[in-house]
Amino acid sequence: MQEIILQTKKITKRYRKFCALKQADMTVYKGDIYGLIGRNGAGKTTMMKIVTGLTNQTEGEYSIFGKSGKSAESEKRRIGCLIENPAFFGGLTAYQNLKYYCYQKGITDLKQIDNVLSLVNLSDVKNKKFRKFSLGMKQRLGIAFALLDSPDLVILDEPINGLDPIGISELRKTFHKLNKENNITFMISSHILSELYAVANRFLFIDKGKVLKEVTKQELDLECSRCLVVRTNDTKKTAMLIESKLGIEDYKVINNDEIRIYDESAKPDVINKMLICENVEISGIYESGVSLEDYFKQLIGEEN
Amino acid sequence: MINMMKADLYRMSKSKGILFFWLFTIFTYSISIISKSYGGITLEGMYDLPENIKTDIGQLTMNSTFYFLLIMPVFGVITSEFGEHTLKNTISSSVSKRLYFMSKFLFSLLYSTVSFALANYIYYAVNRLVNGSEYSSVLKDFTKAFLTQLPIFIAVISIFSMFAFLLRKGAIYNAVTISAPIVCTMISQLMMSINTEKEFLKKIRDFGIKSVSYGVETMSARIIFDTSDDYRSNCYIICIMVIVFSFLLGYFSFSKRELD
Numbered sequence: 001m002q003e004i005i006l007q008t009k010k011i012t013k014r015y016r017k018f019c020a021l022k023q024a025d026m027t028v029y030k031g032d033i034y035g036l037i038g039r040n041g042a043g044k045t046t047m048m049k050i051v052t053g054l055t056n057q058t059e060g061e062y063s064i065f066g067k068s069g070k071s072a073e074s075e076k077r078r079i080g081c082l083i084e085n086p087a088f089f090g091g092l093t094a095y096q097n098l099k100y101y102c103y104q105k106g107i108t109d110l111k112q113i114d115n116v117l118s119l120v121n122l123s124d125v126k127n128k129k130f131r132k133f134s135l136g137m138k139q140r141l142g143i144a145f146a147l148l149d150s151p152d153l154v155i156l157d158e159p160i161n162g163l164d165p166i167g168i169s170e171l172r173k174t175f176h177k178l179n180k181e182n183n184i185t186f187m188i189s190s191h192i193l194s195e196l197y198a199v200a201n202r203f204l205f206i207d208k209g210k211v212l213k214e215v216t217k218q219e220l221d222l223e224c225s226r227c228l229v230v231r232t233n234d235t236k237k238t239a240m241l242i243e244s245k246l247g248i249e250d251y252k253v254i255n256n257d258e259i260r261i262y263d264e265s266a267k268p269d270v271i272n273k274m275l276i277c278e279n280v281e282i283s284g285i286y287e288s289g290v291s292l293e294d295y296f297k298q299l300i301g302e303e304n
Numbered sequence: 305m306i307n308m309m310k311a312d313l314y315r316m317s318k319s320k321g322i323l324f325f326w327l328f329t330i331f332t333y334s335i336s337i338i339s340k341s342y343g344g345i346t347l348e349g350m351y352d353l354p355e356n357i358k359t360d361i362g363q364l365t366m367n368s369t370f371y372f373l374l375i376m377p378v379f380g381v382i383t384s385e386f387g388e389h390t391l392k393n394t395i396s397s398s399v400s401k402r403l404y405f406m407s408k409f410l411f412s413l414l415y416s417t418v419s420f421a422l423a424n425y426i427y428y429a430v431n432r433l434v435n436g437s438e439y440s441s442v443l444k445d446f447t448k449a450f451l452t453q454l455p456i457f458i459a460v461i462s463i464f465s466m467f468a469f470l471l472r473k474g475a476i477y478n479a480v481t482i483s484a485p486i487v488c489t490m491i492s493q494l495m496m497s498i499n500t501e502k503e504f505l506k507k508i509r510d511f512g513i514k515s516v517s518y519g520v521e522t523m524s525a526r527i528i529f530d531t532s533d534d535y536r537s538n539c540y541i542i543c544i545m546v547i548v549f550s551f552l553l554g555y556f557s558f559s560k561r562e563l564d
Contacts, residue, residue: 015562052396054563073400081396087389092318103311105398145393155396 003030004066005153005185006051011060013046013209020046021209023060028153028187028202033179035200036189037296043209044189045084048157052081065152077105080151082159086142090131094122094141097130098148105149116144119174121167135162143171147178154178155187160195172199193292205299212299222252226289228261228268233281235259241278242271257283308399308407309414316380316415325376325419332369333427340439342366359439360428364449364528367424367457368521374416374461375481381412382468383477392563405558409465409551416461417454424450449528452536456524459543459550466550469558485520492516518542 006028013021021043028034036044049055051062053076061068065075088097098113117123120140125133133141139162146154160168176199178184190196196203203220205212215223232238235253242248242261250263261271268285275282290298316322336342342362357365385391385408395404432440440446464481471477495512498505516522523539530536 053400054392054396076397076399079397081393083392083396085389087392089315089384089388089390091320092315096318100311100315101393101398103314104308104394106307146397149397151397 004028004063005030005032006062006064006187008047008051008062009060011047011050011057011062013043013050013055014058019209021050021057024206024209024211026204026211026214028185030185031179031183032202033175033186033188033200035196035203036187036206037191037193037196037203038189038206039191039300042191042206044206045157046209047206048081048083048155048187048189052076052079052083052155054083077149078152080146080149080154081156082139082142082146083155083157086138086145088130088138088141088145091129093127093129094133094144095126097141098145101145101148107149112148112150116147119147120144121170136164136167139163140167140171150182151184153185153187157189158191159188160190160192168195175199193296197292205296207300220292220295222260222262224290224292224295225262226264226287228266228271229284229286229288230259230261230271230275231257231282231284232259232275233257233283237278238275238280241275241280242266245274245278246271260288305403305407305410308394308404309411312381312408312411313415316377319380319384321376321380321384322419325373326423328373329423329427333363333423333430336363336427337431337434340435358441359435360431360446361441361449361528363427363431364424364446364453365525367453367524370420370423370457371460371485371520372482374420374457375464375478377416377419378412378461378464378468379474379477381415382408382465383472383474386468386472387474395563401559402555405469405555409462409469409554412465412468413458413461416464417458420457421450421454452527453524455540455543456520456527459546460520462547462550466554466557469554488515488519492519 004027006026008024008026011021011024011026012019024043024047026047036047038044046055050057051064053073062072064072065078067075088094089100092100094117095113098116099110101107102110102113114123114126117126120143122137122140122144125137130138130141139159143156143159146156160171163171172195175186175188179186186200188196188200197217197220201217202215203217204214230238230242235256235258238259239251239253242251242259246266248261248263248266251259251261253259268287272282272285336359340359342359342365385394391404395401399407428440428443428446441449463484467480468477471480492512492515495508495515498509498512500506500509517526517535518539523542527536527539
């Protein structure tokens with residue numbers, strides 16, 4: 001059984017009359033690269049702020065590394081964070097800023113500063129003042145800060161904002177490397193679906209403070225891949241018939257009235273004819289294949 | 305907490321903001337040493353100084369100048385964190401809000417007090433070196449006078465720290481801390497100007513008259529020479545109350561409010 005690193009149960013956050021999060025459940029396992037997907041204002045940052053102690057939830061509870069409530073405070077040292085915009089002291093250089101946090105976290109080996117700066121390609125500008133940094137450089141310093149204390153869980157809020165395409169690609173490799181080699185669990189939020197898809201292995205779709213769906217990458221691939229959708233009132237009989245009569249095994253019963261066939265050789269007219277002959281009522285048969293964006297739109301649409 | 309203070313000390317050593325504190329202190333003290341007389345920024349004070357006091361003790365009575373100078377270290381330690389939004393880095397991955405507040409409050413007290421003490425003793429040493437014993441008192445007397453006065457400035461630094469946590473924005477913090485003594489003086493004078501026979505209003509007027517004796521300038525000057533137990537103990541009680549009140553109000557304000 002996989003170790004649970006972070007779990008929220010029915011987390012709700014209200015700012016006076018505005019509800020930023022509604023009964024949100026989420027589970028992050030050890031070794032996950034967990035993607036939080038949602039539009040601006042969906043509640044991603046609020047969720048991250050709650051689990052990092054920057055704000056308190058109105059209702060619900062969460063546990064980090066198996067500890068909840070006050071005892072979760074002691075686990076903070078195992079978390080590295082970049083929440084919202086990267087914030088550092090403008091008058092200090094990148095190196096001095098990280099040195100400040102090294103002292104604060106009790107990190108005695110200052111070589112760690114050079115290590116994390118080289119991970120995010122900031123070694124050359126380590127003596128440049130933070131206020132003179134470009135947005136992308138600030139973002140990378142924020143990521144370096146999150147990795148400074150060799151954390152077990154890294155929480156990054158929109159980490160690729162302001163990065164150029166090469167920077168994004170390099171960062172993606174860094175995340176994968178740290179995840180595989182150092183067994184660091186990541187929780188990354190973004191509204192850029194394609195980027196998150198390229199890096200994460202589990203996803204949480206969130207909109208208007210409500211969790212829409214939590215899926216693995218395999219499940220997401222399955223839901224988004226090209227397929228033949230058969231809508232019928234008898235999925236059990238349909239499944240049995242397409243398997244026995246047509247020899248199709250690559251299919252999935254989605255719900256009470258939908259079957260998806262992923263076998264590329266499946267022909268809609270053949271299936272239609274066969275099901276009619278077998279007296280199965282069909283309300284629709286069509287090809288489907290949605291992009292991530294369309295899938296997300298669908299999810300939002302279903303909720304609305 | 306020690307780690308946080310160590311980090312803050314490192315940051316303050318790199319900060320240029322504190323330079324103004326030292327530049328202004330050196331400027332004021334240089335004039336005092338060269339002219340062999342004491343001076344500085346005065347607030348509205350009501351006190352009489354004994355005649356023939358040594359320059360260094362006289363300069364201690366002018367320490368209300370530090371009311372304005374001590375705004376700076378507290379600004380550097382606390383307000384800059386709100387301004388740069390860096391406190392989220394600390395609270396999200398190092399310490400709790402409670403520990404953060406305590407560490408910052410304590411560090412700003414320590415850092416400002418040490419700066420204040422250092423400035424006074426540097427002045428004492430240079431004055432003694434340049435002007436000799438004719439214009440300076442013995443170290444023991446100077447230390448006694450300095451320590452007598454010190455709790456007042458610890459209370460002042462506590463108020464500043466409370467304002468820093470309460471107001472958060474640098475501009476508002478500066479505006480409030482700079483204008484506070486002026487506003488307090490205006491209120492006192494307004495109360496003192498009440499001319500009526502009504503009992504309730506007379507009490508307000510009496511309170512106004514009494515409150516002038518406990519302003520920063522009056523207290524910091526008078527407490528050195530006024531050896532009456534009543535006055536000194538009243539001053540210390542006020543200081544303790546101010547420190548406790550500032551700590552509690554600052555803490556509750558910080559812990560209850562959302563971080564930006």
